[in-house]
Amino acid sequence: MKSINSELPVVVTGGSGYIASWIVKYLLEEGKSVRATVRSLKDNKKIAHLLELKDQFKDKLTLLEADLLQDGSFDQTIEGTELVIHTASPFFVAGIKNAQKQLVDPALQGTRNVLESCNRVSSVKRVVLTSSVAAIHSDNIDSLQVPNNTFTEEHWNTTSNLTHQPYAYSKTLAEKEAWEIQKKQTRWDLVVINPSFVMGPSLSKRLDGTSVEFMKNMLTGVFRTGVPDTKMGFVDVRDVARAHILAGFTPNAKGRHITSAEVIPMLGVAKIVKENFGKKYSVPTGNLPKALVYVIGPFFGLSWSYTKNNIGQPLNLNNEYSKSDLGLTYRSLNETFVDHVNQMQTSGLI
Structure with missing residues (x-):
């Protein structure tokens, strides 16, 4: 049981990310001080939304540079803090040329570096880690091996590797490593958040996120001919951000947490959009036959x-x-997808 001093700054790694930005915003709105790490302070486009928060909250927000692959890169940021929320990790599933270099190294090395810094900084009491349901299961077919086809926090992804579902593999390795490092000491505890596919409004206007890309494809006719008949867990980015903060400040919180609002078919997203926006967007109206997905899937990164x-x-x-x-x-x-579409519209992304 760890009670965190809410007067001390909270560290959020990967501060410009989709989930992290909301964590930073909510912490600031609650009157807390935040130290957020970013890859580069010079990349104004990537951190524009954080600079806006800094204008609003002044000294309550400190932005610092840190490199996931560099030893000791987080020491200074973490010094004198009790709570570290580690969200920084690459998330993309298409266009992977070198899974080891693009996904596994930053996820694994980054987790190692942040947690080794926590080991060196004696004030740290708790680490909250962003993992994923991808560390719980790889493919939907894995559900045939578990009771009622239902995954719980007891389950681990055992079927991913460097060539099959490498993103899921990177998240599994990183979370396992975090638990290993945590077990070797007793000063800080670890609480893990395992979100399903995170959707909802972004605080940045960037288009390079997997969630934004998914919604853009859904709205602009890329999936016009239909979508694969596959089920996915979805969750609102704002709920995931809240989960991290609750995990940080709930003294008794422990273990892993599947953070997912609902599992629906991919076509269910299109239905919600159509119900709310009528014919405004060119959303898919049916499922693709499996045989056709085998043919055109590879063009969308589906092996x-x-x-x-x-x-x-x-x-x-x-x-x-x-x-x-x-x-x-x-x-x-319904609220998640409607807010997501509205935000993309306002930001000029569609």
Whole structure:
């Protein structure tokens, strides 16, 4: 049981990221001081939304540079703090040329570097880590091996590797490493957040995020001919941000937390958009036959093995522990997708 001093600054790594930006905003709105790390302070485009928060909250927000792959890079940032929220990790599933270099190294090395810094800085009491449901399961077909096709926090992804679902593999390795490092000491404890596919309004106007890209494809006719008949867990980015803060400041919080509002078919996203925006967007109206996904899937980064293991397979995610342990409540996916579309429109992204 760790009680965190809310007068001390909270460290958020990867501060300009989709989830992290909301964590930073909420912490500042609650009157807390934040030290957020970014890759480069010179990249004004990437950190524009954080600079806006800095204008608003002044000295309450400190932006610092840190490199996931550099030993000791986080020592100074973490000095004198009790709570570290480590969100920094690459998230993309398409266009991967070297999975080891693009995904595994930054996820694994980054986690190692941040936690080794926590070991060196004697004030740290708790680390909250952003993992993923990808560390719990790889493909939907894996659900055939678990009771009621339902994954819980007890389960671990055992079927990903460097060539199959490398993103899921990187998250699994990084989370396992975090638990190993945590076990070797007793001063700080580890609380892990495992979100499903994170959607909802972004605080930045960037287009390079996987979630934004997914929604853009959904709205602009890329999936016009139909979508794969696959189920996915979805969760609002604002609820995921709240989960991290609750995990940090709830003294009894412990373990892993599946953070997912609902599992719906991919077509369910299109249905919600159509219900709310009518014919404004060119959303898909049906599922693609599996045979066709084998043919055109690779153009969208869907390998044959992905198609085989996910199309038409069951999937359930049990989110009860996130509610009971953290007191988290979930907003409806209707609100998530509507707010997401509106934000993209306002930001000129569609």
